[in-house]
Amino acid sequence: MNCHDCNASRRRFLYDAGAAALGVGLGGLAAPYDPLWADELRRRNKHVLLLWLAGGSSQLETWDPKPGRPTGGPFRAIPTVATGIHISELLPKMAKIMDRTAIVRSLDTRIADHGTAAELMETGRTREPRLVYPDLGTVIAKELAQRDAQVPDYVSLYLATEGHRRPNPGFLGGRYAAMHLNRSLKPENIDRPEGVSEGDHADREHLREYLSERFNRSREAAEVKGYNSAYARVRGLMRSDTIFDLEQEPAEVRDRYGRTDFGEHALIARRLIEAGVPMVKVARAWWDSHTDNFESHRELVTELDQIMSTLLLDLEARGLLSSTLVVTLSEFGRTPDINKDVGRDHFASAWSFSLSGCGVRGGSVHGKTDDDGRTVAEGKAGPGDVLATIYKAVGVDPTMHYEVGPRPVPLAPEESAPIETVLA
Amino acid sequence: MFDPAQLKSKASYARPGAFYSLAGNLANGRLYAGNSDHSIQVFDLAAEKKEPAAVWTQHDNFVSALAFVPRPPARLAISGSYDRTLVWWDADLGEVVRMVAAHEGWVRGLEPFPDGRRLASVGDDMVVRLWETDNGKPAGVFGGHALRTPQGHPTALYAVAISPDGRFVAAGDRIGEVRVWEADSGKLAQVFQVSILYTYDARQRKRSIGGIRSLTFSPDGVRLAVGGMGQVGNVDGMDGKARIEIWDWRQPTPLAAFEGEGHKGIVNHMQFIGDDWLVGAGGGGDDGFLAVWRPEASPPAAATAAATAGATTFASPSELKPSAPARLIKTGGHTHRFVIHETAGELYAAGHGKLEVWSWR
Numbered sequence: 001m002n003c004h005d006c007n008a009s010r011r012r013f014l015y016d017a018g019a020a021a022l023g024v025g026l027g028g029l030a031a032p033y034d035p036l037w038a039d040e041l042r043r044r045n046k047h048v049l050l051l052w053l054a055g056g057s058s059q060l061e062t063w064d065p066k067p068g069r070p071t072g073g074p075f076r077a078i079p080t081v082a083t084g085i086h087i088s089e090l091l092p093k094m095a096k097i098m099d100r101t102a103i104v105r106s107l108d109t110r111i112a113d114h115g116t117a118a119e120l121m122e123t124g125r126t127r128e129p130r131l132v133y134p135d136l137g138t139v140i141a142k143e144l145a146q147r148d149a150q151v152p153d154y155v156s157l158y159l160a161t162e163g164h165r166r167p168n169p170g171f172l173g174g175r176y177a178a179m180h181l182n183r184s185l186k187p188e189n190i191d192r193p194e195g196v197s198e199g200d201h202a203d204r205e206h207l208r209e210y211l212s213e214r215f216n217r218s219r220e221a222a223e224v225k226g227y228n229s230a231y232a233r234v235r236g237l238m239r240s241d242t243i244f245d246l247e248q249e250p251a252e253v254r255d256r257y258g259r260t261d262f263g264e265h266a267l268i269a270r271r272l273i274e275a276g277v278p279m280v281k282v283a284r285a286w287w288d289s290h291t292d293n294f295e296s297h298r299e300l301v302t303e304l305d306q307i308m309s310t311l312l313l314d315l316e317a318r319g320l321l322s323s324t325l326v327v328t329l330s331e332f333g334r335t336p337d338i339n340k341d342v343g344r345d346h347f348a349s350a351w352s353f354s355l356s357g358c359g360v361r362g363g364s365v366h367g368k369t370d371d372d373g374r375t376v377a378e379g380k381a382g383p384g385d386v387l388a389t390i391y392k393a394v395g396v397d398p399t400m401h402y403e404v405g406p407r408p409v410p411l412a413p414e415e416s417a418p419i420e421t422v423l424a
Numbered sequence: 425m426f427d428p429a430q431l432k433s434k435a436s437y438a439r440p441g442a443f444y445s446l447a448g449n450l451a452n453g454r455l456y457a458g459n460s461d462h463s464i465q466v467f468d469l470a471a472e473k474k475e476p477a478a479v480w481t482q483h484d485n486f487v488s489a490l491a492f493v494p495r496p497p498a499r500l501a502i503s504g505s506y507d508r509t510l511v512w513w514d515a516d517l518g519e520v521v522r523m524v525a526a527h528e529g530w531v532r533g534l535e536p537f538p539d540g541r542r543l544a545s546v547g548d549d550m551v552v553r554l555w556e557t558d559n560g561k562p563a564g565v566f567g568g569h570a571l572r573t574p575q576g577h578p579t580a581l582y583a584v585a586i587s588p589d590g591r592f593v594a595a596g597d598r599i600g601e602v603r604v605w606e607a608d609s610g611k612l613a614q615v616f617q618v619s620i621l622y623t624y625d626a627r628q629r630k631r632s633i634g635g636i637r638s639l640t641f642s643p644d645g646v647r648l649a650v651g652g653m654g655q656v657g658n659v660d661g662m663d664g665k666a667r668i669e670i671w672d673w674r675q676p677t678p679l680a681a682f683e684g685e686g687h688k689g690i691v692n693h694m695q696f697i698g699d700d701w702l703v704g705a706g707g708g709g710d711d712g713f714l715a716v717w718r719p720e721a722s723p724p725a726a727a728t729a730a731a732t733a734g735a736t737t738f739a740s741p742s743e744l745k746p747s748a749p750a751r752l753i754k755t756g757g758h759t760h761r762f763v764i765h766e767t768a769g770e771l772y773a774a775g776h777g778k779l780e781v782w783s784w785r
Contacts, residue, residue, distance in 0.1 A: 286631065291633070
């Protein structure tokens with residue numbers, strides 16, 4: 001037998017020993033190894049994709065147009081395939097698939113400062129001095145994560161510098177914290193060291209697993225299980241680097257999403273969801289149109305229309321939309337009144353967000369604003385209601401509690417409730 | 425004689441909304457102002473009451489462009505709008521003569537030819553369209569401006585100008601490109617870039633601002649003034665210096681740059697008064713403004729040799745040392761358009777919330 005055959009036999013022995021110890025097949029993602037866990041997986045195989053429109057997108061130039069009113073601006077409203085629903089003419093592609101999307105037009109969240117409002121919308125609450133709430137993504141990652149998944153539970157993408165925010169896991173700690181990409185489209189430091197082949201790297205890992213399991217057989221130490229889980233995640237992450245490689249996508253698909261940062265991030269998000277990542281946040285900065293609002297929203301909303309419609313249709317074609325909740329949300333909306341620089345300023349009293357896919361009653365609208373969009377006329381909803389709605393849409397009970405020391409902390413604030421109008 | 429030092433506000437007509445366009449029948453003291461409320465408001469300058477003498481409604485979006493064209497025996501006002509149409513009006517009766525679906529996008533600008541026989545409009549379909557004034561028939565289409573920005577976003581064709589001899593039409597777009605065509609043949613005569621007037625922030629905010637918002641030929645037709653805003657650090661605001669560049673468009677060669685003495689904003693409209701003065705108006709970070717410069721014809725010290733016709737790269741904008749204005753007046757809110765009545769010694773400026781009369785006598 002030559003050396004190549006020796007190496008192959010050695011790898012086979014280690015593979016089989018390791019696989020036997022773990023009881024899993026290691027040729028890809030971890031497979032369930034008991035029927036109860038298979039049921040759990042089916043229940044949990046849901047995802048949330050948050051399109052975070054950082055800086056405050058204008059509800060009047062997206063989901064709640066007021067054409068012909070002094071506050072309406074120049075963009076018209078167009079009908080959609082959902083009877084009775086009109087949206088901005090800047091969203092013609094979304095208008096054609098509005099039956100996949102629900103709109104909430106009646107957010108009244110009061111706070112119109114970027115940082116504080118972002119935290120409010122991410123956690124559903126204002127900050128407390130002695131308790132740091134986890135952001136929505138961390139909660140989703142925890143509740144929807146699959147045991148022994150070899151992909152990250154939460155990936156956050158934000159490549160601009162303005163308004164940059166790293167998701168905060170709060171009291172849930174680092175285990176479900178986001179893998180946050182803010183410098184490149186690919187995680188750093190996940191490549192194999194030079195001089196170490198893939199075969200050698202796999203051999204080392206299999207040996208480590210085998211010896212670790214053998215050590216822990218009679219001990220059942222939680223720490224050892226935790227280390228194994230962490231190593232499995234690292235190995236998974238290294239194998240996952242292809243998820244971030246857009247060269248793997250056909251050019252036609254890349255062109256449909258667009259070769260902009262936002263387009264590429266949305267395509268990565270689809271790939272992450274396809275690979276099983278339960279929570280993905282893609283931030284598109286920067287919507288803060290204090291000046292020249294109509295020109296900037298012409299640019300930003302047109303892009304959102306292209307990317308959001310492409311994403312929804314792509315997820316649907318791959319059988320993923322029914323298990324993926326896609327949310328568009330900002331920290332606040334924009335003033336109905338147009339300022340002296342043809343801009344709109346911060347406004348949190350009557351604004352909108354959208355939900356599509358999993359658990360959503362597509363083609364529905366909750367709430368109304370007055371004729372000029374200055375106040376909520378019907379169906380007022382707050383930040384806690386937003387989170388409660390998102391949780392319920394993906395099968396997470398918003399009234400469930402975490403125990404933080406002696407204090408039970410509900411996932412969504414106690415006074416909040418899911419917005420049932422938009423839920424299937 | 426025009427004296428910027430004597431410019432002072434004489435009267436103000438406060439109105440709701442914003443005036444985006446203005447034209448004047450100066451012979452009988454009438455101004456036509458297009459508003460964001462979709463109306464055209466007609467002002468009689470001799471009237472005591474500071475309110476419109478008439479309000480015309482036909483458009484269903486912002487009235488972004490206006491021209492007054494005497495075509496004896498008729499007097500016509502032609503309006504353009506974000507509703508993509510041009511409307512011909514009997515300027516005395518306020519009756520619609522005709523309505524034309526003009527552009528596949530917002531109409532951004534409109535200029536009559538000096539002889540009044542044709543008009544040129546620009547719109548977000550990125551073309552210049554010529555029209556016969558007397559019957560509204562199309563008389564030419566000039567294209568070539570990019571349909572998207574380099575970053576793949578929607579763009580706009582904001583500005584149009586016609587040379588005093590009527591031989592050339594110029595248009596300027598959002599990304600800083602100027603094109604000049606022979607009006608009769610449609611042949612492209614020149615193209616050049618004034619890229620400093622377009623800012624794309626690729627790092628902090630990932631969006632753009634700016635563009636060529638105004639163009640005007642010098643009285644001798646040799647120079648083209650290109651107006652907008654210099655590079656912007658924070659694209660949330662009109663945070664760049666108001667900027668005009670004067671080009672010998674035939675070469676093309678940049679000759680001079682004017683800034684607003686550190687005043688931040690965008691130049692929406694410009695006009696030469698003879699050879700001695702260039703008036704600009706706009707708005708932005710440091711408030712709305714009217715400014716007056718002495719246009720210089722001499723080349724900047726570090727200018728490179730003139731390129732041959734058709735070249736598209738020129739002396740670096742940084743080599744143009746901008747001149748300060750002879751006078752800069754803050755007007756309180758964007759000023760979008762003005763009309764100069766040299767005989768009367770008055771300038772009429774339309775913008776946010778008002779029409780204002782300035783006098784230098």
